Every structure is written in structure tokens, then in C-alpha cells.
Amino acid sequence: MQRGRRTNGRAIVAAMGKGERTRLAVLAEATEIAARHGLSGLTIGTLASSAGMSKSGLYAHFGSKEALQLAILDHAREFFIDQVVRPALRAPRGEPRVRALFEHWLTCCRDRMPAGCVYMAAKPEFGDRPGPVRDRLVRDQLDLYDMIGQVFRTGISEGHFRPDADPAQFAQDLEGVLTAFFFAHRLLRDPAVEARARRAFETLLTTVRRSD
Amino acid sequence: MQRGRRTNGRAIVAAMGKGERTRLAVLAEATEIAARHGLSGLTIGTLASSAGMSKSGLYAHFGSKEALQLAILDHAREFFIDQVVRPALRAPRGEPRVRALFEHWLTCCRDRMPAGCVYMAAKPEFGDRPGPVRDRLVRDQLDLYDMIGQVFRTGISEGHFRPDADPAQFAQDLEGVLTAFFFAHRLLRDPAVEARARRAFETLLTTVRRSD
Numbered sequence: 008m009q010r011g012r013r014t015n016g017r018a019i020v021a022a023m024g025k026g027e028r029t030r031l032a033v034l035a036e037a038t039e040i041a042a043r044h045g046l047s048g049l050t051i052g053t054l055a056s057s058a059g060m061s062k063s064g065l066y067a068h069f070g071s072k073e074a075l076q077l078a079i080l081d082h083a084r085e086f087f088i089d090q091v092v093r094p095a096l097r098a099p100r101g102e103p104r105v106r107a108l109f110e111h112w113l114t115c116c117r118d119r120m121p122a123g124c125v126y127m128a129a130k131p132e133f134g135d136r137p138g139p140v141r142d143r144l145v146r147d148q149l150d151l152y153d154m155i156g157q158v159f160r161t162g163i164s165e166g167h168f169r170p171d172a173d174p175a176q177f178a179q180d181l182e183g184v185l186t187a188f189f190f191a192h193r194l195l196r197d198p199a200v201e202a203r204a205r206r207a208f209e210t211l212l213t214t215v216r217r218s219d
Numbered sequence: 220m221q222r223g224r225r226t227n228g229r230a231i232v233a234a235m236g237k238g239e240r241t242r243l244a245v246l247a248e249a250t251e252i253a254a255r256h257g258l259s260g261l262t263i264g265t266l267a268s269s270a271g272m273s274k275s276g277l278y279a280h281f282g283s284k285e286a287l288q289l290a291i292l293d294h295a296r297e298f299f300i301d302q303v304v305r306p307a308l309r310a311p312r313g314e315p316r317v318r319a320l321f322e323h324w325l326t327c328c329r330d331r332m333p334a335g336c337v338y339m340a341a342k343p344e345f346g347d348r349p350g351p352v353r354d355r356l357v358r359d360q361l362d363l364y365d366m367i368g369q370v371f372r373t374g375i376s377e378g379h380f381r382p383d384a385d386p387a388q389f390a391q392d393l394e395g396v397l398t399a400f401f402f403a404h405r406l407l408r409d410p411a412v413e414a415r416a417r418r419a420f421e422t423l424l425t426t427v428r429r430s431d
Contacts, residue, residue: 043348127343130339131257131402134405186395187395193346194357203387207391213426214422
């Protein structure tokens with residue numbers, strides 16, 4: 008499956024024009040820098056030197072620093088959909104799909120983001136800074152909760168979860184388990200952190216499962 | 220109580236030397252900038268101009284950028300102890316104290332940090348950047364879990380919580396509830412986010428409470 012996806016990814020990249028390939032390579036680099044230093048910490052100058060391009064070349068691709076920040080968030084969103092949402096949606100509806108969502112998200116927090124997570128870096132920066140970047144973060148936050156809620160609802164309709172369980176509550180709770188895991192795992196490097204995240208998830212399921 | 224604390228605070232400030240007062244004022248300013256832009260996003264130059272000091276004056280107070288970053292973390296730690304831990308410890312042992320901890324922490328996330336939280340900004344930056352700042356964040360994370368665990372244990376010894384409930388599990392779970400609240404509240408400005416954080420906390424208590 009991994010190999011198939013990679014080959015497919017290569018085929019897509021091969022079919023791209025040079026401009027689009029450059030844009031993608033620069034975005035990958037920019038996303039990594041932004042995950043470490045924040046969206047504001049990423050300067051066009053730093054990115055130009057780490058991507059081996061001129062500043063004017065970068066402006067030609069992205070137009071402005073804000074446009075670059077928005078492109079980075081779009082890139083991170085696609086990455087999350089690709090690594091977490093799509094694989095989860097391949098699991099059977101109901102509890103198995105909720106479990107798959109948790110597993111892929113946890114794997115993403117643990118293994119797929121050595122530099123960190125752009126969202127985790129951007130949220131503190133733009134929480135009270137109005138503008139297009141904050142608006143994008145708000146949309147992505149709402150879409151995240153909607154996506155989790157939608158996956159959760161398959162568990163209600165399949166009869167795995169209580170009909171009165173609140174999908175929005177589950178969404179925020181699940182985000183809490185994974186956010187605490189993300190930060191504590193990166194700081195403490197202690198396997199107990201993952202074990203506790205898994206127990207928290209099982210407890211969460213217990214509270215929403217049908218008792219009959 | 221608030222008034223008493225303020226008067227007491229003023230008396231402490233009045234008894235300080237001018238150098239120490241300047242240091243505190245600069246630290247408050249620096250903490251606010253770092254909460255918005257991260258510890259790396261805070262430059263000695265930006266801080267000098269916003270605090271109305273010369274760069275050399277700042278170096279005289281803090282020695283180096285890293286020393287300033289560590290001083291900011293110490294300042295944030297003292298703030299958290301003052302705003303959250305001490306008030307919680309004044310509540311009766313057991314569940315009331317755990318509730319007080321939750322309430323003061325939630326208030327802190329919601330009202331006390333208009334610019335954001337230095338810890339939330341610093342964790343993504345230093346998660347995989349070895350050095351004294353990361354070491355300080357690790358120590359503070361472990362101390363946070365120990366503090367929550369200690370408060371939680373008063374609930375076991377008072378007979379409010381199950382004797383086999385895991386204090387470290389509760390610590391990570393509580394951090395998850397409040398971290399998800401902190402980010403979602405700042406982005407969505409939706410009262411439902413706080414209501415869900417409160418429900419998550421009540422559910423958490425239900426899972427650790429003695430059933431007899």
C-alpha cells in the first residue's frame with residue numbers, strides 16, 4: 008500500500024510542469040521551517056537560502072509572505088487529509104473507522120512530522136491576530152471538528168455508539184487526547200505518554216459506547 | 220482576596236531595587252511578545268524598541284538571548300503557580316481541590332493571557348531542538364504532571380477517587396482537555412468550546428470516582 012501510494016505520487020510529480028514541481032519542493036521546505044519557527048518566523052530570506060532560490064524567484068511563486076503562509080497551511084491540510092483522513096475512511100464504518108482515525112492521527116503526530124506540526128506552531132501565533140491566516144485556521148479547525156463528527160456519526164448509525172452521544176464533544180475530546188500526546192511525546196520521549204494517550208482513547212470510547 | 224494580593228504585590232514591587240523593577244517590566248513585555256511570536260521570534264532588537272531600552276541595556280540585564288528565553292520561561296512558570304496552583308491549593312483536599320485546579324487553569328487560558336501562552340508557543344519550537352531551553356521545558360512539563368498528580372492523590376486519600384486510579388493518566392488527560400480548550404477557544408470564540416471542556420472534565424471525574 009505504501010509502495011503503491013509512493014509510485015502513484017511519483018507519477019503525479021512526473022506529470023507536473025517544472026514550475027509546479029519547484030513550487031511543491033519549496034512548499035515542503037517552507038512547511039518544515041514553519042513547523043519549527045512558526046509562520047511568522049519563516050522569512051522569505053531564510054526560505055530563499057535554504058531552498059537555494061532568489062528572493063525574487065520566491066515572490067514569483069507565492070506573491071507575498073501572507074500568500075506563502077496560506078499556501079503552507081493548504082499544504083499541511085492536504086498532508087493531514089492524505090496521511091490521516093483518507094486512510095481512516097478506508098476502514099469499515101463505525102467504531103473501526105474511529106479507531107483508524109485515532110491510529111493514523113497518532114502515527115502522524117509521532118512519526119510523520121519530525122520538524123513538528125505547522126498547525127501547532129501557527130495556532131498560538133494567530134489566535135488573536137485577525138486576517139486571512141487566522142481565517143484559514145478557523146476554517147480548518149471547524150472542518151477538523153466536522154470531519155471527526157462525521158466519522159463519529161457512522162458509529163451512531165452503525166449502532167456502536169449511543170444515539171445521544173455528542174459528535175462535537177467527541178471531536179474536541181479526541182483533539183485534546185492527541186494534542187496532549189503530541190506535545191508531551193516530543194518533550195518527554197517517554198513511551199508512557201503514548202500508552203496514556205491510548206488509554207485515554209479507550210476511556211473516551213467507553214463513555215460513548217452503547218451499554219445494551 | 221484579590222485586593223489583598225494586589226496590595227501585597229505593590230509592597231513587594233516598592234521594596235525592589237530599580238534594576239529589579241526594570242528587569243520585571245522588561246520580562247512582562249518579553250513574555251507577551253514571546254507568547255505571540257515564540258521564543259525564537261523574540262529578538263533583542265524588537266524587545267529593546269518595545270521596552271524603550273537600548274540593546275546593550277537589555278544585554279546588561281539578561282546576558283544573552285538564551286538567558287532571556289530561560290528568564291521568560293521562569294516568569295511564565297511563576298505566573299502559572301501564582302494564578303493556578305496556589306489558588307487551587309487553598310481549596311479543600313480531594314475533589315474540591317481538583318475542581319479548583321481545573322477552574323483556575325481554565326480561567327487562566329480564557330482570561331489571563333490575552334497575548335497567548337509562552338509554553339504553548341515554545342513547545343512546538345523547542346520540541347526537537349536540544350539545549351537549555353528544551354531542558355527547561357522538559358523539567359516544567361514533568362513538574363506540571365507531578366503537581367497535577369499530587370493534587371489528584373489528595374482525592375484518593377480523601378476517598379473521593381478510586382485507589383487504583385492513575386494520577387499520571389489524570390494529569391495527561393486534564394492537560395488534553397485544557398490544551399484543546401485553549402486553542403479552540405482562541406480560534407472559534409464560541410461558548411460551546413468552554414461548555415465542552417467542562418463536560419469533558421466532568422466525564423473525566425466520573426471515570427476516576429469511587430463507585431461505592
